Amino acid sequence: xxxxxxxxxxxxxxxxxxxxxxxxxxxxxxxxxxxxxxxxxxxxxxxxxxxxxxxxxxxxxxxxxxxxxxxxxxxxxxxxxxxxxxxxxxxxxxxxxxxxxxxxxxxxxxxxxxxxxxxxxxxxxxxxxxxxxxxxxxxxxxxxxxxxxxxxxxxxxxxxxxxxxxxxxxxxxxxxxxxxxxxxxxxxxxxxxxxxxxxxxxxxxxxxxxxxxxxxxxxxxxxxxxxxxxxxxxxxxxxxxxxxxxxxxxxxxxxxxxxxxxxxxxxxxxxxxxxxxxxxxxxxxxxxxxxxxxxxxxxxxxxxxxxxxxxxxxxxxxxxxxxxxxxxxxxxxxxxxxxxxxxxxxxxxxxxxxxxxxxxxxxxxxxxxxxxxxxxxxxxxxx
Ligand code: 0WD
Ligand code: CA
Numbered sequence: 001x002x003x004x005x006x007x008x009x010x011x012x013x014x015x016x017x018x019x020x021x022x023x024x025x026x027x028x029x030x031x032x033x034x035x036x037x038x039x040x041x042x043x044x045x046x047x048x049x050x051x052x053x054x055x056x057x058x059x060x061x062x063x064x065x066x067x068x069x070x071x072x073x074x075x076x077x078x079x080x081x082x083x084x085x086x087x088x089x090x091x092x093x094x095x096x097x098x099x100x101x102x103x104x105x106x107x108x109x110x111x112x113x114x115x116x117x118x119x120x121x122x123x124x125x126x127x128x129x130x131x132x133x134x135x136x137x138x139x140x141x142x143x144x145x146x147x148x149x150x151x152x153x154x155x156x157x158x159x160x161x162x163x164x165x166x167x168x169x170x171x172x173x174x175x176x177x178x179x180x181x182x183x184x185x186x187x188x189x190x191x192x193x194x195x196x197x198x199x200x201x202x203x204x205x206x207x208x209x210x211x212x213x214x215x216x217x218x219x220x221x222x223x224x225x226x227x228x229x230x231x232x233x234x235x236x237x238x239x240x241x242x243x244x245x246x247x248x249x250x251x252x253x254x255x256x257x258x259x260x261x262x263x264x265x266x267x268x269x270x271x272x273x274x275x276x277x278x279x280x281x282x283x284x285x286x287x288x289x290x291x292x293x294x295x296x297x298x299x300x301x302x303x304x305x306x307x308x309x310x311x312x313x314x315x316x317x318x319x320x321x322x323x324x325x326x327x328x329x330x331x332x333x334x335x336x337x338x339x340x341x342x343x344x345x346x347x348x349x350x351x352x353x354x355x356x357x358x359x360x361x362x363x364x365x366x367x368x369x370x371x372x373x374x375x376x377x378x379x380x381x382x383x
């Protein structure tokens with residue numbers, strides 16, 4: 001392969017030299033001090049209704065209601081046939097909802113200095129993306145099974161990052177077993193058992209589960225020199241009116257197989273808690289409520305995990321993941337992207353590609369199937 005490797009933490013590249021061609025994912029390269037990660041600030045939110053329509057408000061935000069018993073016996077299979085409307089996951093929405101939110105809330109973004117000065121960056125942020133895409137970057141140094149494709153376009157000085165489904169992921173999606181399809185429902189059903197529509201009411205386990213519905217927070221933060229704006233789906237909030245302001249009052253709901261052997265416990269810490277930690281740490285969601293279920297989809301216990309305590313929890317685990325490796329890799333990837341994607345053009349996509357046990361590489365595409373931003377002459381796309 002031509003070109004050199006982008007060296008993390010190496011001497012900084014002079015601005016005139018050509019960008020490097022690849023980025024290494026090896027963990028030991030990222031074992032250094034934790035990078036600066038500013039406390040994420042919620043700058044807005046939006047809702048998607050039962051028909052996946054966008055609303056610039058919090059109508060889909062739900063309220064957590066603690067289960068009556070520590071062993072609640074929730075039946076997660078209930079309603080799978082008959083009271084379930086599943087989002088069409090063949091439809092790729094790319095960044096469309098975030099772009100709509102930005103159009104409706106531009107004024108909240110332009111910070112005083114960018115609005116007044118001649119900053120080359122119109123939005124005042126370097127990176128716009130989904131939280132889920134950043135989660136994939138954080139977990140990459142520890143991922144051994146699934147690769148990813150991330151499309152990147154520079155427009156108005158800001159880099160937009162949108163995932164492209166890999167061939168392997170498409171095959172997996174098209175060949176899911178009936179059992180797997182049903183198990184994907186269980187997580188949503190658990191939310192229905194524990195979340196109410198307002199602070200005064202109770203959950204309604206007899207209602208319909210509709211996975212088109214979503215409440216998404218939009219947060220701003222900074223990872224080292226990278227100013228980030230991203231959105232992530234939030235399951236519910238603390239119903240106490242005295243709870244802290246968002247995102248500190250948000251709660252992430254999860255389900256997992258009950259842990260009955262040391263092997264299961266170790267796998268849970270090494271693999272599942274990594275994904276849970278990365279996903280909630282990014283937007284500053286402080287708590288996860290986990291429902292542990294048996295093989296028949298019955299929740300046998302409920303436990304709360306505080307994100308700030310997870311790194312302590314895993315410290316005694318051998319061969320475990322390190323938060324600093326996750327954050328340093330993500331930071332280095334964003335620097336790599338910035339050095340590569342210099343052309344400011346909504347029609348140009350740099351497609352970054354990674355497969356387990358390989359380096360990150362990229363290819364360049366103009367006016368291709370990968371384009372995901374509206375052209376200036378094409379306002380219809382997001383209006
Ligand atoms: O363009 C894309 N490739 C995707 C866009 C893939 C996945 C989601 N989305 C959009 C959807 O609009 C969704 O509402 O992003 C939103 C969620 O974004 P996120 O928070 O950045 O995604 P992530 O952190 O991966 O998932 C958060 C939750 C999931 O909760 P669990 O506990 O399972 O991690 O969002 C839900 C799911 O409840 N979710 C989805 N909902 C609808 N369609 C999808 C999906 N494809 N993926 C995850
Ligand atoms: Ca969840």
